[in-house]
Amino acid sequence: MTEDRKAKRAVRSRMAQTGEKYTVALRALGGDDGGTRPSVAMGRAGDPIGCFTDQGYNAILLAEDEARMLGRSCVEPEHLLLAAARIGNVERFLAAWDVRASAIYSALLQMGGFGPELVLGRVQRSPGTDAVLWQAITAAHERGIRAPSTEHLLLGLQGQDVAIAVLRGLGLLDVTEAVDARYPVKRPPVPKEIVERYALVASRRTAPRPGPIPPVFERFTNEAHRAIEAGVESARALNSGYVTPVHLLLGLLEGKEGVVADALTLHQQRPANASSRATTEGTDRLPQVTGAFTEEARRLVAEQVLTVANRLGHRSLSTGHLLLAVLENADNETLEILRALPDAEQIVVNVREVLPGNEHP
Numbered sequence: 001m002t003e004d005r006k007a008k009r010a011v012r013s014r015m016a017q018t019g020e021k022y023t024v025a026l027r028a029l030g031g032d033d034g035g036t037r038p039s040v041a042m043g044r045a046g047d048p049i050g051c052f053t054d055q056g057y058n059a060i061l062l063a064e065d066e067a068r069m070l071g072r073s074c075v076e077p078e079h080l081l082l083a084a085a086r087i088g089n090v091e092r093f094l095a096a097w098d099v100r101a102s103a104i105y106s107a108l109l110q111m112g113g114f115g116p117e118l119v120l121g122r123v124q125r126s127p128g129t130d131a132v133l134w135q136a137i138t139a140a141h142e143r144g145i146r147a148p149s150t151e152h153l154l155l156g157l158q159g160q161d162v163a164i165a166v167l168r169g170l171g172l173l174d175v176t177e178a179v180d181a182r183y184p185v186k187r188p189p190v191p192k193e194i195v196e197r198y199a200l201v202a203s204r205r206t207a208p209r210p211g212p213i214p215p216v217f218e219r220f221t222n223e224a225h226r227a228i229e230a231g232v233e234s235a236r237a238l239n240s241g242y243v244t245p246v247h248l249l250l251g252l253l254e255g256k257e258g259v260v261a262d263a264l265t266l267h268q269q270r271p272a273n274a275s276s277r278a279t280t281e282g283t284d285r286l287p288q289v290t291g292a293f294t295e296e297a298r299r300l301v302a303e304q305v306l307t308v309a310n311r312l313g314h315r316s317l318s319t320g321h322l323l324l325a326v327l328e329n330a331d332n333e334t335l336e337i338l339r340a341l342p343d344a345e346q347i348v349v350n351v352r353e354v355l356p357g358n359e360h361p
Contacts, residue, residue, distance in 0.1 A: 046203040047203075048130065048133040048134055048137060049061075049133065050202035050203055050204070050205035051137050051147060051148065051198070051199070051202040052133075052136075052137075052147060052148050052149065053147045053148070053149040054208040055087065055088040055089065055149050055150055056136075056147075056148055056149045056150050056152070056153065057207065057208055058087065058208065058211070058212035059080070059083045059084045059086075059087060059088070059090075059150050059153065059212075060080065060083070060133070060153075061207065061211070061212050062083035062086065062087070062212050062214070062215065063075045063079040063080045063082070063083040063084075063125075063129075064079075064122065064123040065083070065214060065215070065217070065302040066079040066082045066083050066215075066217075067079045067119070067123045068119045068120075068123055068302065068303065068306065069217045069218075069219055069302070069306070070108065070109075070112075070114060070115055071114045071115030071116060071117050071118070071119065072115040072117070072119065072123075073115070073117050073119050073123065073124075074123065074124055074125070074126045074129075075123050075124065075125045075126060075129050076126050076128060076129055076162070077126075077128050077129050077132045077157055077160035077162065077163045078104075078108055078160070078162045078163045078166060079129075080129060080132060080153055080157070080163075081104060081153075081154075081157060081163045081166065081167070082101060082104050082105060082108065083215075084150040084153050084154070085099070085100070085101040085104050086101045086215040087150065087212075087215075088149070088150050089149055089150045089151045090150040090151055090153070090154060093151060093154075093178075093179070093182055094172070096182075097170070097171060097172050097178070098171070099167070099170045099171065099172060101215070102218060103170055104166055104170070105218045106218075107166045107169055107170065108162075108166065111162065111165075111166070112162075114315070118306060118307065118310045119306075120303050120306070120307065121303075128160060131156075132153065132156040132157055132160060133153075133156060134156075135155070135156035135158070135159075136148045136152040136153050136155055136156030137152070137156075139152050139155035139156060140152045140155075140190075141189060141190040141195055142189050143183075143185045143187065143189075144185065144186065144187025144188055144189060144190060145187070145190070146190050146194065146195075146198055147198070147202075151179055151182070151183055154175050154179050155175070155176060155179055157175060158175065158176060211292060211293070211295065211298070212292070212293075212298075213243075213291060213292050213293055214293055214298050214301045214302050216228055216229070217301075217302075217317070219315070219316060219317045220316075220317045220318075220322075221258070221316055221317065221318045221319070223255065223257050223258030223259070223261075223318065223319050224258065224317055224318055224319050224321075224322055226255065226257075226258075227248075227251045227252045227255050227258065227260070227319045227322065228248065228251060228301065228322075229251070230250070230251030230252075230254060230255060231243060231247040231248040231249075231250060231251030231252070232247070232251075232291055233251070234247040234250040234251055234254075235247040235289065235291070236289050236291070239289060240289065241289060241290055242290060242292055242293065242294045242297070243291065243292065243293045243294065243297050244294050244296065244297050244333065245294075245296055245297050245300055245326055245329070245330075245331060245333070245334050246331075246333040246334050246336075246337060247297070248297060248300060248301070248322070248326060249323075249326050249334050249337050249338075250337065252319055252322060252323050252326070253337070255319060258318060258319035258320070259318045259319045259320030259321075259323075259351060259354045259355055259356075260319040260320055260323050260351060261319070262350075262354045263320070263347055263350035263351040263353070263354050264347065264350075296329075296331065299329075300322070300325050300326060300329065301322070304325040304328070304329055305317050305321050305322050305325040307325070308321045308324045308325050308328070309321045312355065312356075314355070314356050316356065318355065318356065320351045320352075320354060320355045320356075321355070323351055324348065324351060324352075327348060
C-alpha cells in the first residue's frame with residue numbers, strides 16, 4: 001500500500017505539471033495501462049540517480065551547476081538536457097545533428113533569461129526532473145539496458161515542453177526516433193527480478209569517483225575559459241591526479257590576457273617562480289592524471305565565483321572574478337603560491353580597478 005501511495009503521488013505530480021490525464025501520466029512514468037501499480041522503478045522509494053551509469057550520474061550532478069549558473073533555484077528538465085549535452089553519449093549524438101550545448105544554453109536564455117537568485121550549495125530537483133529520471137530508467141529497461149546513461153535522459157524528456165521545444169527549435173524533431181536509430185534495440189526487456197535486484201544495489205550507491213569535470217560555463221569570458229584550461233594543463237604538467245585550486249591559480253597568474261593579466265601589468269610584476277613552488281610542494285600526485293576537479297576546485301568554478309560576481313553586480317565571469325574567488329577561499333597551497341608575489345593585496349586592488357574589464361563573453 002505504501003508503494004501504491006507513493007506511485008500515485010508521483011503520477012499526480014506529473015499530471016499537475018503537464019496537464020496529462022491520469023493514465024497518460026502513468027504510462028509516461030512506466031506504469032501499466034490499466035491504472036495499476038507503476039513499474040518496479042517507479043514503485044521503489046529513494047533517489048533514482050543511483051540507477052544510472054557514471055556518465056549519467058555525473059550529468060545529473062552537473063545539471064545542478066547549470067541551474068545555478070542560470071540563477072534558478074530548482075533543477076528543471078531543460079537543465080538536465082544542457083548538462084547531458086556537454087559530455088559523453090549525448091554530446092556525440094547531438095553533434096551529429098549539429099546541436100551544441102552552447103546553442104541549447106542560448107535557446108534557454110531566449111526563452112526565460114536569467115533567474116533572479118544567487119543559488120549556492122545543493123540545488124533540488126523539480127518533480128518534473130525526477131519524472132524524467134524515472135522515465136529514463138523505464139526506457140532503458142524496456143530496451144534491455146539495466147543501467148541508463150545520458151542517451152536515456154533524452155528519452156525521458158518526452159512530455160517536457162521546454163526541453164523538447166529547445167531541441168525542435170534546433171532541428172531535432174523526434175527525439176525518440178533519433179535515439180532509437182542511433183542506439184537500436186537489440187535486447188529483450190530487463191526481467192523484473194533483475195530490475196528489483198539492481199534497484200536494491202543502486203539505492204545504496206554513492207557518487208562516482210573521480211567526480212565530474214565542471215563544464216566551462218557560458219557565463220565565463222573567453223579569457224576565463226583559457227585560464228581554466230591552463231589550470232587543467234598545470235595539473236597535468238605537475239603530474240597531479242586532480243585539478244585543485246592551486247592549479248586554477250597558476251592558470252590565472254600565467255595568463256597573457258584578461259583582467260588578471262592587466263592587473264599584473266599595472267603592478268609590473270610577473271610571478272615567474274609560481275609553478276616551481278607548486279612543483280616542490282606537490283599536490284595530489286597519482287599514477288593516473290584524471291583531469292577531474294577536486295570538490296574544492298569545482299566549488300570555485302561553479303559557485304564561489306558567482307558569489308563574487310553577484311556582490312559586484314556583474315553578469316559575466318572574468319579571470320578577475322575567479323582570482324578573487326580563489327583568494328577569498330585560499331587554502332595552504334594557494335597561500336604558498338601567493339607568497340611568491342611581493343604584494344598580493346595590491347594585485348587585488350588592481351583587479352578591482354580593472355573589473356569588469358575588457359574580456360569577451
